[in-house]
Amino acid sequence: MEKPLLSVRNLTLDIPVGGGTLHAVRGIDFDLMRGETLCIVGESGSGKSLTSLALMGLLGKTIRRSADRMDFDGTDILTAKPRAMRALRGDRMAMIFQEPMTSLNPAYTIGDQLTEALLLHKSVSREAARDRAVELLEKVGITAARSRLGQYPHQLSGGLRQRVMIAMALMCEPELIIADEPTTALDVTIQAQILRLLYDLGREMNMAMILITHDLGVVARVADKVAVMYAGELVETGPATDVFNTPSHPYTRGLLRCIPQPGKTERGSTLGTIPGIVPSLIGDVQGCAFRTRCPFAQAECKADIPRREEGTHMFRCIHPDGKRHAEEEVTA
């Protein structure tokens, strides 16, 4: 069997805060093959972004990271020396952030910033690097690419800047690209274009991609695998088809009800919402974190929650099938 490019087991992130420890991410597992796209879905604050920063080794010093395994193509990210991590970052793994307006350095030209990673990691001439930058700018759909190299970030619109960020991440042809809500800061029309672009480029270059988003419509179109996070935990994960066809965790179903589906959702009917708020994760966290908002919660939800696996489809719920049939009966 092919070895996964990225393999994570029991990733845990703790943040010491005033009143104790914030258990921001608890026991995340997943594998990612080359060329595969994994979408991590969840509400803001569910630990998606922290997880991605942890993979890149970009967490702040105060955050404690632990895991049973964090393996990137044979390199143990967990124990890798800073120098080894730097060699990976920007070269073999790259990241696209959610704030295009502030993620580019205002003091340097687009050209300087695009070529930086290439010049750092590969022995290429400045000229070759600039040619590569132009090539990628054209690829991400920027016109008059060569003249853009001399421009400063403030001269570009948000959409253009995010395209530049994408081109920047692609400069060294990374094997893994992590995109953390790459389109939330942009106009809706541009969002679709950027995602399409990212997806096509990923396929074209056979990159593995982790796409972090809360937009399930996007997930349905691009994901090979889906991981649903709630309050720092993976509540459901598996192949996209399985998760969408048989959403098993009550939270996943709640999320899916929140998106309108053409043909299925009736005109004028109200979209679903999940009542309640995400619990505080400070102090000891036990049992299912979703139980305070779950319609099927019962006393046992306070105890340890079993992992239920149906092939590669996994979810955590006290109920053997996550009560998905119960719900179907109700809606039917």
Next chain:
Amino acid sequence: MTQVETHDPILAEITGPTPGQMLRKRVFGHQGLMIGVVVLVILTLVAIFAPLLAPHDPYAQSLMTRMEPPVFLGGDWEHPLGTDHLGRDYLSRLIYGARVSLMIGVIAALISGVIGTAMGVAAGYFGGRVDMVVTFLINVRLAMPVVLVALAVVAILGGSLQVVIVVLGLLLWDRFAVVMRASTLQVRGREYVAAARAIGASTPRVILSEIMPNIANNLIVVVTLEMAHAILLEAALSFLGLGVQPPTPSWGLMVSEGKNMMLFEPWMVLIPGAVLFILVLAINLMGDGLRDVTAPENRS
């Protein structure tokens, strides 16, 4: 800290202390602020009760006991910190000197505070032409070399405590104007100001009851910094012989008088300068502390 009783451990939020408790904790937990306040309170009490505390008349000369060393350099307890070149008790002069410094600091900061705040608030609140004029005046004021202008004016009008206070008060309003202008600009756009205007509150009323309370934090910080500034300037002026005139016991003047004896009696320079340093340090620590405590978002 109290823990709210809940059945659900994940909901067991750690209930924080009340805002009042948090402020108290920040204030008393801030080392610099506490040190500054304590030292300043002590020095203020010393200044107020100077006649009771001073062992001698600060003006009484005694040619028999000139330049006696302090006790720690072999002097006697009659003059714990020795005597100066005219035989005046050094400790008594230091104690009375606290009055001079504090009075200068407080009154000069008050005068400049009134001027600068009026200008800054007006500029921030009305904007437009008013703002242009005030900004221009601030620029002019900043371009004038303070020490030089203060020295020249004091020299022309004759050095006395009152003149020094007024001159410094009229010169040090720039920081008040800058900070108050910026703070007012920030506050002016807030909803409660718009609300007050919407219900028809008059302009002075909006400024006094909506704007001022919300920029008072910053004002207090600037007051402390300018107090320190005024005290240092007075000392420098007096040191140069063009500020407070002898025989008034000003610390800057004492350093200046001690300077001539510096070769043999360096303590005559060290002691008044050290006291001046401690007073200014205390005020600055208090100002920095207040800034930290009142603006939690600025703390690193």
Next chain:
Amino acid sequence: MLLFILKRLGLAVLVAFTVSFISFSLLFMAGDPAAALAGETASGEDIESIRKLYGFDRPMLVQYGDWLISALQFNFGESYYFRLPVSSLIVDRLGVTMTLGVCGITFALLTAVPLGVAAAIRPNSIIDRVALFLSVAGQAMPSFWFGLILIVIFAIQLGWLPPSGASSPAHFIMPTIVLGYYAMPAIMRLTRAGMLDVLSSDYIRTARAKGAPEGRVLFRHALRNAIIPVVSLAAVQMGFMLGGSIVVESIFALHGAGFLAWESIARNDLPTVQALILVFSMFYIVFTFLADVLNAWLDPRMRSS
């Protein structure tokens, strides 16, 4: 950018004229300048003739106009005390003060910027505390006292440095430290605050995500942005320092323009005082103008607008 420079230049010129008017008015604050010039023993007639001779009998605005026109040609009249043209007095003395000012700001920048950067990299570390202590102490330190302490230690006790005068580079060491330490705290604090701010910004995370080494992240990506406001502050401090050189020069008996100011104030030599106030103000105005232009040039957002 050109528009910005022109606007800024206009403001500078306007400020300069206002300052010139204020420093000229000082003469009239002194009461009757003719009486002052004639001395205490002069008769009414003497005073009257001096009034005519110096033109003090004309309206104030006319006198200001005259003075301004001469001042624009760098002619400030004759010193009452030295009986020499004020402009040549100032030119003679300015060299020392400029040397001191340049040394002082260089010393301040060379200590403040590295300390500020180091403090920002490791907040609350030992080095941050040392930097904070130095800056708090520096702000409270009366510079005349600091200067005297240095003299006691390094000139009298240790005998390493000359206590006063300006005849060799060694004479400038202590004055440089005193003047530089005066400007250091503000620059240090701004550098630290700027670096802290920039280091938590998204583009620094982007630089790290590219695999840039830490030194490159700190200096090329962070400091380049954090240093922009420090440039203007340094110019402002330089202006303040020249004005403040009066104290330092008097302690170390450096016969510069500050020392001249002290002498002429003590001797009621008003033309010299007026001219010096104007000259020091001009330096401040020019420095801040240049700093704003440099600033605009360093910041691409302003450069291209």
